[in-house]
Amino acid sequence: MKILVTGGTGYIGSHTVVELQQQGFEVIIVDNLSNSQAGVVDAIAQITGIRPVFEKFDLVDREMTADFFRRHNDLNGIIHFAAYKAVGESVDKPLMYYRNNLVSLMNILEGMIANNIPNLVFSSSCTVYGQPDELPVAETAPIKKAESPYGNTKQISEEVLQDTIKSSKINVIALRYFNPIGAHDSALIGELPLGVPNNLVPFITQTAIGIRQQLSVFGEDYNTPDGTAIRDYIHVVDLAKAHVIAVSRMINKKMKQPFEVFNLGTGNGNSVLEVINSFERVSATKLNYKIVGRRAGDVEKVWANADFSNKELGWKAEKSLDEMTASAWKWEKAYRSRS
Ligand code: UFG
Numbered sequence: 452m453k454i455l456v457t458g459g460t461g462y463i464g465s466h467t468v469v470e471l472q473q474q475g476f477e478v479i480i481v482d483n484l485s486n487s488q489a490g491v492v493d494a495i496a497q498i499t500g501i502r503p504v505f506e507k508f509d510l511v512d513r514e515m516t517a518d519f520f521r522r523h524n525d526l527n528g529i530i531h532f533a534a535y536k537a538v539g540e541s542v543d544k545p546l547m548y549y550r551n552n553l554v555s556l557m558n559i560l561e562g563m564i565a566n567n568i569p570n571l572v573f574s575s576s577c578t579v580y581g582q583p584d585e586l587p588v589a590e591t592a593p594i595k596k597a598e599s600p601y602g603n604t605k606q607i608s609e610e611v612l613q614d615t616i617k618s619s620k621i622n623v624i625a626l627r628y629f630n631p632i633g634a635h636d637s638a639l640i641g642e643l644p645l646g647v648p649n650n651l652v653p654f655i656t657q658t659a660i661g662i663r664q665q666l667s668v669f670g671e672d673y674n675t676p677d678g679t680a681i682r683d684y685i686h687v688v689d690l691a692k693a694h695v696i697a698v699s700r701m702i703n704k705k706m707k708q709p710f711e712v713f714n715l716g717t718g719n720g721n722s723v724l725e726v727i728n729s730f731e732r733v734s735a736t737k738l739n740y741k742i743v744g745r746r747a748g749d750v751e752k753v754w755a756n757a758d759f760s761n762k763e764l765g766w767k768a769e770k771s772l773d774e775m776t777a778s779a780w781k782w783e784k785a786y787r788s789r790s
Pocket of ligand 1: 519536537538576577578602629630649651652654666667668669670680681682723746751
């Protein structure tokens, strides 16, 4: 079975390529390396013993994308990760986000239709729920107005997909990720943000290793037990495994409808301070952090109702918070000692 993984050298993409190859799938990666490095392909080959095919080009380029699909018209499925994902940057550069995230999706869909490629797994986000009225949040919860252009690209993409399946033979599974953290146990692949990290865990590990001076904890006046914001952190390998299950479900024609949505979270919420405490415990280091004001656009608390994914996909996130922070730390140390 041949699967195209767009964004396959990125954080979640690379971990998914490893899981796919280990389950016997043949993988082709397309990535423009806008936020990742070609060396990730070597690392994947080192882990699995198989070098995935890698083509470097931009899926926003309609002609190049059409040409790619003409050359690879025998794909059994596509997992589409390639997208920009920094919330703050999307507020400053909305058109860059809309163009990149939406045009690439439309080019892929056109290629699928032209070449009768049936199955697409789409990377969506819990950001589509905004601040949910009910927690844990289930897939049936209403979609709230997006807090950022980035979040809006995920909402619009889900709508584009829903409209497209009605007039074509394409099937779609949209996976709504909560907060992926951690790294592969080999410490050969992991999260590698360019520049100053936006996200909590890479900021923690970079502070602990001395690249950043101090972590700012954004807000301690939220309506939560310790006052800091709560998220559902999920190990990236648990997340990657769900993609293999999703694409297999499509190929094996086990879908119940042509458009399905699944939450990918653990079902547990942890506060920022709980994540810091976990990190300090597993790394036996003291983290330099200070409490500052809230970050604009942050929701107070969100965690998944994962019952539907657990039941329908037969999948469950397995790793604990300590395992997640420990693996992130192992990766940070291994990466810095190599470079
Ligand atoms: N945080 C800090 N200090 C930091 C970075 C983050 O205190 O330096 C806090 C945030 O305020 C938040 C929590 O840590 O409370 C998690 O923040 P992240 O930036 O790691 O993650 P977000 O929940 O903001 O964003 C993630 C993904 C987005 C996605 C969003 C959906 O990165 O792509 O979840 O909620 F859209």
